[in-house]
Amino acid sequence: MRSFVPSRSSLLMAPALAWLTALMVVPCALVLALAFFRRGIYGGIEYSFTLENFGLVLDPLYASIFLNSARIAGAATLIAVVIGYAAAYAIAAAPRRWQPVFLFFSVLPFWSNYLIRTYAWIVLLNREGLITQLLRWFGYTGEPPSMLYTEGAVIAGLVYNYLPFVILACYAPLSRLNPELAEASRDLGASAMTTFRRVILPLTVPGIAAGAVFVFVLSIGNFVTPALLGGGRFQMIGNLVYDQFLTANDWPFGAALAMALIAIMLLVLTAQALAADRAAGRVAEAKGGADD
Amino acid sequence: MTATTLRHRSLKTSAIALGLAIALSAPAAAADLVISNWDGYMAPDAMAAFKAATGVSGEVVVHATNEEIMGKLVASGGKGYDVVFVSSPFAEVLNKLGLIETIDHAKVPNLANLYPEAAKLPHDVGNNFSVPYTWGTTGLCYRSDLVKTEPASWNDLLAPSDALKGKTTMLATDRWLLAAGQLAKGYSVNETDPAKLAEVKDLLISAKKTLLAYDDTTFYSKLISGEALMVQAWDGWCNYGIAENPQIKYTIPKEGSDLWVDTMVVMKASANKDAAFQFINFMLDAKNHAWAAQNIDYKVPNKPAMESLPADFLAKFPNMSMPVAELVKFEQLRDVGDAQRDYSKIVSEIKAAQ
Numbered sequence: 001m002r003s004f005v006p007s008r009s010s011l012l013m014a015p016a017l018a019w020l021t022a023l024m025v026v027p028c029a030l031v032l033a034l035a036f037f038r039r040g041i042y043g044g045i046e047y048s049f050t051l052e053n054f055g056l057v058l059d060p061l062y063a064s065i066f067l068n069s070a071r072i073a074g075a076a077t078l079i080a081v082v083i084g085y086a087a088a089y090a091i092a093a094a095p096r097r098w099q100p101v102f103l104f105f106s107v108l109p110f111w112s113n114y115l116i117r118t119y120a121w122i123v124l125l126n127r128e129g130l131i132t133q134l135l136r137w138f139g140y141t142g143e144p145p146s147m148l149y150t151e152g153a154v155i156a157g158l159v160y161n162y163l164p165f166v167i168l169a170c171y172a173p174l175s176r177l178n179p180e181l182a183e184a185s186r187d188l189g190a191s192a193m194t195t196f197r198r199v200i201l202p203l204t205v206p207g208i209a210a211g212a213v214f215v216f217v218l219s220i221g222n223f224v225t226p227a228l229l230g231g232g233r234f235q236m237i238g239n240l241v242y243d244q245f246l247t248a249n250d251w252p253f254g255a256a257l258a259m260a261l262i263a264i265m266l267l268v269l270t271a272q273a274l275a276a277d278r279a280a281g282r283v284a285e286a287k288g289g290a291d292d
Numbered sequence: 293m294t295a296t297t298l299r300h301r302s303l304k305t306s307a308i309a310l311g312l313a314i315a316l317s318a319p320a321a322a323a324d325l326v327i328s329n330w331d332g333y334m335a336p337d338a339m340a341a342f343k344a345a346t347g348v349s350g351e352v353v354v355h356a357t358n359e360e361i362m363g364k365l366v367a368s369g370g371k372g373y374d375v376v377f378v379s380s381p382f383a384e385v386l387n388k389l390g391l392i393e394t395i396d397h398a399k400v401p402n403l404a405n406l407y408p409e410a411a412k413l414p415h416d417v418g419n420n421f422s423v424p425y426t427w428g429t430t431g432l433c434y435r436s437d438l439v440k441t442e443p444a445s446w447n448d449l450l451a452p453s454d455a456l457k458g459k460t461t462m463l464a465t466d467r468w469l470l471a472a473g474q475l476a477k478g479y480s481v482n483e484t485d486p487a488k489l490a491e492v493k494d495l496l497i498s499a500k501k502t503l504l505a506y507d508d509t510t511f512y513s514k515l516i517s518g519e520a521l522m523v524q525a526w527d528g529w530c531n532y533g534i535a536e537n538p539q540i541k542y543t544i545p546k547e548g549s550d551l552w553v554d555t556m557v558v559m560k561a562s563a564n565k566d567a568a569f570q571f572i573n574f575m576l577d578a579k580n581h582a583w584a585a586q587n588i589d590y591k592v593p594n595k596p597a598m599e600s601l602p603a604d605f606l607a608k609f610p611n612m613s614m615p616v617a618e619l620v621k622f623e624q625l626r627d628v629g630d631a632q633r634d635y636s637k638i639v640s641e642i643k644a645a646q
Contacts, residue, residue, distance in 0.1 A: 061644065
C-alpha cells in the first residue's frame, strides 16, 4: 500500500501541474522568447536574435514610466493598508457573531465586474456627475471640481478595487491574536499606543505584508484603471505594454516590457516572503512566550 | 438613428476587456465566406440579403480595432478570412506583405458606382487591392451654444482659451493624435523628419496640460453631457453627438484634416475568391451602400448611394454633404514603415509627460 502513496499524490498534483504548465509556464516562456526578436517593418515579428528590446526598456522615458507606476502603486498601497488595517482591526474587535457579516460586506463589491465598479467611479466623479449634483443640491453654484481624469482618481480607483484584499489579509492574524498578550502588555504598564506598536503590530506584519503585496503587484501592472479614471493622461506600465501589443504592433518590445514588469513583481514577492519568514519567527517566539 | 449601439474604429473599452485574450486562431469556417468587420459597420441583415441574392452564405466576425485584425492576419498569414474591412494604411501594409489579392474589376461591376476620385486615392490608385467603403475627415466637434467663437484653427484646440481649459479632449490613437499637431504646424500627416516630429511632440505636450482626457470612444457623449465643450473627432462620430443635440457642430480647421478611408480587401489565402468579389460587389450596390451612410452617419464614396440620401438627413448632418472634390484635397494617412516606432515613442512621451 505504502508504495502507492507517492504515485497517488502525484496523480492528484497532475491536473494542477498541467494547468500551470499550459497556462502559466508556456505562455510566459513564449513572451520571454518574443522579447529577443525584432519587430518586422510592418508590425510582424522578424525572427532574428537581438537584445535591443531590453536596451530600449532602460531608455530614460520608459524607466520614468516604470518609476511613475511604482509611485502610483505605492501611494495606492499605503492608503489601502491604512484603511484596510483599521477596518480589519474594527472587524476583529466586533462581537464574534457580527464578524462574518462585516467580512461579507467588505468582499461584496467583488461580486460585480471590475470594469463596472470602475465605471461607477466615472459616474460619481465626472464634472456633471453625482458628487457635483450633490454639491449643487446643497447650494454650491461655482465651477464643478475636476476630480475625474486626475492622478487622485486613478489612486482612488486602485484603492477601492483592492482594499478587500488588505482587509482579508489583515483580519486573519488580527482575529487569531491572543487577547492575553495585549492584556499582559497593559498589566506591565504599557500604554495602549505602545501595546499596539510593540505587540499587536509586529505580530500582524505577515498579514500587512501579504495585503500590501497584493495591492502593489496588482496596481503596478494595472491598465484599466489609469485608462478609464485617468482619461489616458497618466501612462502606467500596463498601458505601455497594452499599447505595444494592441496599437503599436510592437510585440517584441511589449514582451520585453512585460518581462521587466514580471521581474519587479518577483522582487517584491521575494521581499515579502523574506519579511513574512522573519515575522513568522517572531510570532512563534511570542506564542512560545504566551504559553509559558 | 441608433448611434449609441455603434462602436467603430478604436473601441478602447471593449478592446481593453479583450486585451489579454487575443485569439490567434482563425474562426471556424462553416460558411462559404468569412468576413471580418467592425461591429455594426454593415446592415444586420446584409448576410441574409446576400444569401438570398447569390446563394452564397457568409459568416461575419467582428474586430474592435485595425490593430487587432492586423495581429491576427499577420500571425495566420490571412488564413480563415475571405473579406476584411480595414483602414487604408493597413490595407497598404497587407498589400506590401503580399497577403491580399488583386481586385478583379470584371467581377465587381458595381465599382462603376464609385466617384471617379475614389479610384484615384493615393494609397491605391486604380483600386488594385482595396475598395473604399467609407471616407471622411477628422476635425473639431463642439458645443456651439457654449463655445463663444467658432473654432477656426487646430490651435484653438491645442492652446485653448481659458474658458475651454480642462474641457477639451483629443483622440488617443497615435496617428490622429499626432495629426492634430502636424496639421497645426503645417506639416504632412505622414511627416517623418525627427526635428519636425520633436516640434509636434512639444506642442502636444503643452496641449496635454489643458486637456480633460484622451478619448477615442466617448468624446461625443462628453459633449452631450457638457463635460467637454470641444473635442477632436471623426466627422461620423461627431454626427452621433449631433443626433442627440443639434447645438453640436462640426468644423474642419483652416489648416485642414486628414482624409481617412476604410476599405474592403480580399485575402490571398481565400479559397472562395469569386464569392468574395461577389460580396464586395453586393456592398457597392447603391441601396446597400446607402445603408452605411444613413445608419453609421459616414460619407460613402458611392455616387448613386449619396444621391439617394433624403434631404432631412442631409440637413441634420451638414458634413455629409461635403463635396467630394474638397474631401480628396486632404492628405491620407499612409503607412510610415520604420518611422512607426518613432511615432509610438513620441506618443508614449506625450502620454507620460506630467
